[in-house]
Amino acid sequence: MTDFSDGAPCWADAMFKDVEGAKSFYADVLGWTFGEAATEFGNYTQAYSDGKAVAAVVPPMPGGEDMPSAWCLYLASSDVAATAEKVKAAGGKLLMEPMQVGTFGSMLLAQEPSGAIFGVWQPGEHKGFEKMGENGSYAWAEVFTRDPAKADAFFTKVFPYQAQKMEPGDDPEMAGMDFTVFSLGKEPNPVLGRMKMGEEFPAEVPSYIQVYFTVPDCDAAVEKAKALGGQLHFGPMDSPFGRFAALTDQQGAAFAVIDMSTTVGEMPQMSDA
DSSP states (O other), X not given: OOOOOTTSEEEEEEEOSOHHHHHHHHHHHHOOEEOOOBGGGTTBEEEEETTEEEEEEEOOOTTOTTSOOEEEEEEEOSXXXXXXXXXXXXXXXXXXXXXXXXXXEEEEEEEOTTSOEEEEEEESSOOSOSOBSXXXXXXXXXXXXXXHHHHHHHHHHHSOOEEEEEOXXXXXXXXXXXXXXXXXXXXXXXXXXXXXXXXXXXXXXOOEEEEEEEOSOHHHHHHHHHHTTOEXXXXXXXXXXXXXXXXXXXXXXXXXXXXXXXOOSOOOOEEEO
């Protein structure tokens, strides 16, 4: 998996005060192994599943010790400087201007107008995920926002997304759900979801991007996470996409697990947003 279209999720990393604790947690919950810390790049440490790069963990940057632990999703760009201009023009904010990361590639960090933070990655030697949609690797991501109109307008201006709305149909579980899917390509390939945050989210929880990792058994992954000090926030729940649950790890970083082999129900209908 080395070729990512502009706007496609291509990498995920997370900052932790206790990197060793994070490595131990995700090794147990997702089966990851870890490479050597790259001291010249702030002790950036890659995670592997079956020997393939799937994510990374890193300690806080100097001055960033008070930042909460969080997963950051990176969207691919063939020109990170041009994407930076699009972010600003669409009402977003640059948290980190485009910067070169050795020979690995170039990146920026941005915040969309409703508050969710994400990264942009222009690959050099580091292409991104070497495995996706298989156990232990990235599966999917969703922008959770209280202002869907702002988020939708932003993402479709910055990236070549086609937006489609999920129709609730007759499923009572989906009644009142405001969910949009962003797709890429002529035969639309869904790459990112957008969910409106409801009253079940405490007011202090800001907009964020939820990263889903694939597991062979959702319930077993949840039990492992809880045993290691993680918290279950939603699920496990069956869906047409798989059985999934939303968690935070023992340092407070939100993530989700999904068993895509266990599906229940009909796929929902989509309509142009």
